Amino acid sequence: MKVLFVCAGNICRSPMAEALFRREALFHAALADVETASAGVIGLDGNAPVETAVCVLESECGLDLSPHRARRLLATEPADLVLTLDHWVQARASGLGPSHSRTGTAWTSRTLRVSGGPWARS
Numbered sequence: 333m334k335v336l337f338v339c340a341g342n343i344c345r346s347p348m349a350e351a352l353f354r355r356e357a358l359f360h361a362a363l364a365d366v367e368t369a370s371a372g373v374i375g376l377d378g379n380a381p382v383e384t385a386v387c388v389l390e391s392e393c394g395l396d397l398s399p400h401r402a403r404r405l406l407a408t409e410p411a412d413l414v415l416t417l418d419h420w421v422q423a424r425a426s427g428l429g430p431s432h433s434r435t436g437t438a439w440t441s442r443t444l445r446v447s448g449g450p451w452a453r454s
Contacts, residue, residue: 336411342372
């Protein structure tokens, strides 16, 4: 099974979600064979992740996001489950990524909410 995390630019939310998923998968035997990837609907290939995301993920979770480089979602992207991180992204991804009608591909949208830290909104 392949899980694809999708956000707008693939420089913050989707690579963070992928890294956190990978870490959690280490503790669950049922997830051992799950492949992961991330992409952005308006991502520019090769962009580095947001520095704040790199620092927070490393200091709070012990994960290194610095090697990540953004990549744009492609229509040919293989995935069994596509997790879009907000409804705006889902609307744009539906025409760019794996087909909604393709057998076995499930699409869902979740808004990543973080309490506290640099992403909190007042």
